[in-house]
Amino acid sequence: MRWQYALAALKANRVLGCIKRSMTSRSREVILPLYSALVRPHLEYCVQLWGPQYKRDMELLERVQRRATKLIRGLEHLSYEDRLRELGLFSLEKRRLWGDLIAAFQYLKGPHKKAGEGLFTRAWSDRARGNGLKLKEGRFRLDIRKKFCTVGVVRHWKRLPREAVDAPSLEVFKARLDEALGNLV
Numbered sequence: 191m192r193w194q195y196a197l198a199a200l201k202a203n204r205v206l207g208c209i210k211r212s213m214t215s216r217s218r219e220v221i222l223p224l225y226s227a228l229v230r231p232h233l234e235y236c237v238q239l240w241g242p243q244y245k246r247d248m249e250l251l252e253r254v255q256r257r258a259t260k261l262i263r264g265l266e267h268l269s270y271e272d273r274l275r276e277l278g279l280f281s282l283e284k285r286r287l288w289g290d291l292i293a294a295f296q297y298l299k300g301p302h303k304k305a306g307e308g309l310f311t312r313a314w315s316d317r318a319r320g321n322g323l324k325l326k327e328g329r330f331r332l333d334i335r336k337k338f339c340t341v342g343v344v345r346h347w348k349r350l351p352r353e354a355v356d357a358p359s360l361e362v363f364k365a366r367l368d369e370a371l372g373n374l375v
Contacts, residue, residue, distance in 0.1 A: 195247045202232040202254045209261075216263035222277060225258045233282055234289075252282050280371070288371060290343040291350070295363050310344070 259273040297306025357363035
């Protein structure tokens with residue numbers, strides 16, 4: 191899979207280089223939409239399927255976004271986290287988590303509920319803490335299964351507030367998820 195990450199980063203860097211060479215303006219209004227439309231899709235294509243598991247692979251993809259945020263005039267001196275906050279962006283790792291939690295919501299309560307019945311194991315609990323829809327983490331002997339989307343998302347699902355998990359629709363869930371993840375970079 192390392193080859194897949196390197197190829198995605200290479201394509202994204204090439205597109206970013208074209209943007210840098212062809213655009214004379216380095217304003218936020220020009221660079222940010224171009225990055226979002228032309229570069230980020232290369233970094234996020236099928237990410238729920240082939241998302242990186244190792245720190246060095248995550249850093250390889252994140253480096254492209256770091257480079258893109260440095261292109262914007264006035265933000266060069268800020269740290270990466272401050273640039274993301276200023277631009278209203280998430281780190282790629284956080285965007286992967288965001289996508290995984292949305293997929294989990296669709297399989298648990300959304301339009302794919304019937305197909306998702308066997309993907310997650312529910313842990314029924316009447317405790318007052320946390321959300322009412324708890325998921326049980328499985329135990330596996332092989333590390334590869336631990337990195338699978340439906341297993342990795344369980345730990346984060348448990349930490350979501352009750353308002354987010356009990357959302358009546360996907361749009362409401364996305365808005366509440368943005369609030370819940372807003373503190374993290």
